[in-house]
Amino acid sequence: MKVLSEDRTRILFEKLTKYIGVNVKLLIDRPDGTYCFREKKDRVYYISERLLQLAQTVKPEHLVSAGTCFGKFTKTNKFRLHITALTYIAPYAPYKIWVKPSAEQQFLYGHHVIKSGLGRITENTPKHQGVVINTMSDIPIGFGVTSRTTAECRHADPLATIAFHQADIGEYIRSEDTLI
């Protein structure tokens, strides 16, 4: 558990801003104690200071995970958000997409969201914006990046991709071993 370097912190926050915008600062300034990001084996964990102190009693080689894993830095030093971050991203995300029940399963198997499966979309969503994907009953099931704006969606082809798949909760089953 080490503190993120300046560089990596910037990369991480840039990525988070893509999804939750200015709400990033809500992750840091919380009423229920200070929270921080820590890095362990390129994985980034979001953890409260109090819990962090306890976690430091555990030897690094025996520590498997502490707090919530947000994602990992790739070898090319890019940050990749994991599905485990959904707990924190979903409530803060300003832009959302709702998929129809028929398209839920498709998305959960790792496919993109296509126009025919699109139930609702937040107004004024820009292009290439990170969005959280919900079911029609408001259960967050993953996140992705829009391929076109809300306006363009209206006139899109039924098979056109609306949002690119990035992570979905199906990964909990599909890739449990590589989750963190």
Place this chain on the structure above:
Amino acid sequence: MGRKAKFDESKVVKKGPGRKARKQPDPIFRKELLEDESENKKLSHRQKQRAARRAKKKAEIAEKRKALKQAKKNVKEKKDDNENEENLNSDQEIEGGFTDDNKKWLTLKKNVKTKPKVQSESDGENEMSSEAEQDTDDDDDKDEEDAKISSGKEKYKVGTLDDLFEDSDNDDEDENKSDNENDTSKLTYDSDSSDEDIKDNDDEDDEGDDDDDMLPIEKANVKLKKKQKLDKKLADEEMQLNISKQDIFAFPTEEELQNPTSLQDIHQRIKDVVHVLSDFNHLKQEGRSRCEYTDLLLKDLCMYYSYNEFLMEVLMQIFPVQELVEFLESSEVSRPVTIRTNSLKTRRRDLAQALINRGVNLDPVGKWSKVGLVIYSSTVPIGATPEYLAGHYIIQGASSFLPVMALAPQENERILDMCAAPGGKASHIAAIMKNTGALFANDANKERTKAVVGNFHRLGVVNAIVCNYDGRQFPNVIKGFDRVLLDAPCTGTGVIAKDPSVKTTKDQKDIQRCFNLQRQLLLAAIDCCNAKSSTGGYIVYSTCSILPEENEWVVNYALKRRNVKLVPTGLDFGTEGFVKYRHHRFHPSLKLTRRFYPHTHNMDGFFVAKLKKFSNVIPEPFKDEDDEAAETNDDKVAQENGDTNSTEQKDIVANSTHTPLKRLAPSEAKEPQKRKKITDNNSEESKETVTINAKTNKKHRKKKNKIKGKEGNLLAGISSQENNSNKDSETQTPNKGDNSNKMDSENKKKLQPHTPKLAKLAEASSEVKTQAHVGTESPKAKKNKKSKVKKGNQVNVINSLPNKKETNVSDKVQFEASKKLKNKLKKKKKIGQINEKNKNKETKFQKMDQKLKKKGKSK
């Protein structure tokens, strides 16, 4: 659904304006149609029989009346006019309907009368019977009275009785049977009337309505017949009873036992034997002891349910036979799937609604849980719905709720789950704490911690630290927890339905390994807990085993060695823990623990104990004779070091030269094994070593090392064996390369009773992917060595059988030499030296193999 036909027209269908008026009225049937229907209705077989009987009886009655009349005429002539008149009146009264003229009419009326009664038999029965009862009571009273004192009518009745009796005697048409009946009828009339009352109460049927038209004699006749019927029935029953009692289960012969015919037969035999054992004194076969029956039952149960004998024996000690069979039956069927609502993300009602919409048939698990749901059936895979993936629920056995409920976590506490994987109970704790405080989820198996992490993230648990320690080391890492949950690894005898391999794979060793580990874990868990915590200081110990060795005994052990006491678990169901089990007498407070069985609670077999720590001081370790004695007897393989506290353990590690004396003597006398303790500072894994010597093919050597490793994991144990065997031979080679063989041969001789099992172990070990490691060796060297050793082992195992006898002779000669060698070896403890001799060792093994092959060929 169509219209409902209303057959009784008494109900008038409302007519009038409004929406309902437009509804199509009920169909109306013509009267003829209805009548036809009722007339054509077929009589049932019984009804026909009854009708036939009724007709016959009527004919008889008519005949008798005629005869009676004639007889009466004779009597009448002798009597007074007055009386004559009276009689005439009464005759007319009675016989009004029975003259030839009226006969037709009478039958008609009866038909009409009886028909509805037959149809509504059950309705009218009560009334009829009460009426009939009154009638018969009256009759009885009258009979008891003196005929002469009573009125003329009654006199007449008595008269008729005699007359009829004589008549029927004289009558040609009457058969012997009817004679008898009449005889007895007279008797019954004389006998006590209470008898008849009872009889009447018992069986009154639709014939009762004929009573009005019957003469008293006929009534008597009817009653008599009933009584006879009843008697016959009783007699039959008694007969049956006698037969069943006489049908004592015949003990099968040897041949029958040798050649079992079918599982059905065995099942029947199990039932019979259980029946016999339930009332042994009466049902036993002469000259058979209870032992023989129980042995037979044991074998049959093993065969029928495919258990090994050891486990079945243990189970027989836990349960009485009837319950045992129930337990075994319910261990065959799996428990219903239950899920636990994740209260961090949703509520049970919402979840239930969402799942019902997906086509899942579910119900709340019971009043005792607010988060559990039972799944009866489902059209979708319950482990892959979007709700599941979104972390709204987790699939978890109902029994797994119990330890957490017993633990009763509070918010903002620091809680430890010592054996957490796959995280079901730990996430339950987190949910109850509402993500506050801190939760340590520990598991010894690194692979399984991944499941914990996955589940925690899916369920949105953010206050958890997942770590990967051996639970026994945990007090060294961090202490001072408010509550500790220890769901210890166990033999799994409570979850046989889930994992049927338990039936055949477990033996005494496994159980020992388990409870030794459990004791150490429980002590570690107690050490982790903070007695001074304002809210907590509780430890919950649970297993999914039902064996008292792994449950009560372990808790009892902890009670003696730590400042803890048992407190009520807070679970309002489940059976109390054992206070007595065979020769064990546990602390009386063990009553506060709870046991759960598949056959009584329809959940997995489970054990929950809640302990409260009242002082952080670790009391001086003392030797408990009871425990120790038991251990000495049982403990043949696993060297148990949990009876000493942690500081003592360390001492042993440091010295690590001798096993405690108390255990050595008796067990060696019983089971001659060479035990040697070698400390391995580098490896922490538990060591139970089995070396199969290469040359003599059957040389097994057991080494008792400190159990320091992971929870008695068999695989780990086995894999570590190989390393140890390496070390073993390595240490030998430099000193006396030749002597090692001798020593092994000596060992082999001693260990012969064990060889089959060990051979199996070795086989298993060769299959198991090796995991353990020796710290100082480079991985590559390790690998090479292992593979070679493996090969050697396999060959040995294969060849082991034919060589058995030969080696015995030379063994004695070599005994002393080997003894000397051993002493030397004991003194030599530094494993570091081993590494240098790796090469020597390997070459030696190869040589051995070659020799072995030659030997095998020559033979």
